[in-house]
Amino acid sequence: MLNNQFKKGELYSFISGKASTAIARKLQKNFKHAGIEITIEQWSILSQLWKEDGRSQQQLCEATFRDKPSITRLVDNLEKLDLVKRVPSKNDRRINLIFLTTAAKNLESETMEIANATLNEALEGVNQKDLETAKTVLQKVYDNLA
């Protein structure tokens, strides 16, 4: 029984994920400061495509832990910004394959640099071993509920 593990006051703090929102907000600010006008959520989709271009919306759902409507709308917005293009699959006409445009390809190195710098700032003073522990705990929490 873990019943008194959290004092009542800490409960929401843990649920709210204030650390991850703080990183996201900071990263957003750093993008803006560099003149890059995309949201963190859009960037998270581009990140997946930089790893492997031409993935289906379904694959993007799984890779970014979002549901299908969320991906539909993120892809909508990315298409409006001319950063991706939907291409219907020839094998299976239900599927849209999402491809990066040249504009999006040009964003990779700069945004990844900013993201890495932001993360380094966030993790300043955190030792490697504790970080590994934290990642393991968070993964376990996720697995317990998934």
Added chain:
Amino acid sequence: MLNNQFKKGELYSFISGKASTAIARKLQKNFKHAGIEITIEQWSILSQLWKEDGRSQQQLCEATFRDKPSITRLVDNLEKLDLVKRVPSKNDRRINLIFLTTAAKNLESETMEIANATLNEALEGVNQKDLETAKTVLQKVYDNLA
């Protein structure tokens, strides 16, 4: 230098806070299953008021790591649900003090039980020491960026 601490693929996963969103989603589901029709965000405000009733919107901002517009709208929605009431402060007419209604007071014990049970499920198999480490790391990340 922490430059290669994260493999590229893990970067977004850490930023996205999938563990906290998984807990939030589960808690939301458990509320719904118990017939409690409030959102996690609304519940987070009520939690603060259960600890101390009659706080200002500004105090709720600080306690829940939200900005002022977010609190304005959450209080709007809670008022529509007859769970809180705005009462202008007599000392300082800029301030709204937020008070729980009887209906909201009646929600405390049941929702806190559900929240604790959900958290226990989320933390199953996580030992106390690792949890403390994770909390310390997340706090440090927050402090580094705040």
Added chain:
DNA sequence: AACATATAGTTGTTTATGCAACTATACAAA
């Protein structure tokens, strides 16, 4: 072929967040 079922994606609705611009009150200094 016909039917059922599963899968991929879209649309509508509600709620919430982030940011900028705004109003109103309080307070402090000249």
Added chain:
DNA sequence: TTTGTATAGTTGCATAAACAACTATATGTT
């Protein structure tokens, strides 16, 4: 008193998430 400034809260706008209901295509069974 006037002027400036800080603080509390609200409003408008864009983006995103969760959920349910929907369309269209694919697949498997009889």
